[in-house]
Amino acid sequence: MSIAYFSTAYFAPVQYYSKLLQYDNIYIEQYENYLKQTYRNRCILMGTNGFLKLSVPVKFGRSKILMKDVCIANYENWQKQHFTTIETAYKSSPYYDYYIHEFDFVFTKKRKFLLDLNLEILDKSLELLKLQVEYSLTKSFIHHVQNANDYRYKIHPKPNKNICDDNSIYKPYWQVFDYKYQFIPNLSILDVFFNLGLDSLSYLRSCISSVGTSDNTKLV
Numbered sequence: 001m002s003i004a005y006f007s008t009a010y011f012a013p014v015q016y017y018s019k020l021l022q023y024d025n026i027y028i029e030q031y032e033n034y035l036k037q038t039y040r041n042r043c044i045l046m047g048t049n050g051f052l053k054l055s056v057p058v059k060f061g062r063s064k065i066l067m068k069d070v071c072i073a074n075y076e077n078w079q080k081q082h083f084t085t086i087e088t089a090y091k092s093s094p095y096y097d098y099y100i101h102e103f104d105f106v107f108t109k110k111r112k113f114l115l116d117l118n119l120e121i122l123d124k125s126l127e128l129l130k131l132q133v134e135y136s137l138t139k140s141f142i143h144h145v146q147n148a149n150d151y152r153y154k155i156h157p158k159p160n161k162n163i164c165d166d167n168s169i170y171k172p173y174w175q176v177f178d179y180k181y182q183f184i185p186n187l188s189i190l191d192v193f194f195n196l197g198l199d200s201l202s203y204l205r206s207c208i209s210s211v212g213t214s215d216n217t218k219l220v
Contacts, residue, residue, distance in 0.1 A: 003148035008118040011043035011188040018207040030068040031141035043188040047089040070114045083107040093176050095197035129201045169209045
């Protein structure tokens with residue numbers, strides 16, 4: 001039975017979702033020390049001027065804080081800013097109007113904890129993909145995972161920290177700003193939904209190469 005560990009993520013990238021398709025048992029880490037400048041509180045989209053990096057503001061203390069205890073800084077009007085940015089970038093995409101209302105809760109409902117927001121986004125995304133993916137939250141922190149694949153620190157927005165492997169491929173698809181830029185791979189799942197619609201799951205499956213895929217890896 002295939003097992004993998006993931007960090008939580010805010011509108012995670014293609015790499016994250018294509019990995020979810022490959023495992024029977026998935027664990028989302030909640031007992032790690034929170035890491036800044038990662039997908040835990042940010043996503044990367046594409047706009048008319050290039051990359052768009054949206055970050056959910058969080059509250060910090062002087063000491064380290066567990067992921068499960070990270071609070072959203074709701075005194076900042078980040079929800080309106082994120083919605084406006086996404087609308088400006090993707091309003092002309094083929095499936096924007098079909099999908100954006102599915103995520104109204106992100107921009108209208110306030111939550112205390114970042115983990116709760118991310119899990120709600122994950123659940124909704126899996127629902128839209130019509131995927132029966134079961135996951136569990138970790139019950140403690142394990143430094144060195146054994147007999148499982150550990151993606152907690154390998155899927156990263158910074159290219160020098162993102163660890164690619166042999167079974168991740170990103171086939172080009174039409175994007176809103178194709179006329180200005182070449183295809184930009186591994187953007188947020190929102191880019192996939194807005195541009196591919198009902199073909200989103202097929203695209204995620206196409207990102208998995210048979211090269212490097214072990215015999216006990218599940219392909220949903």
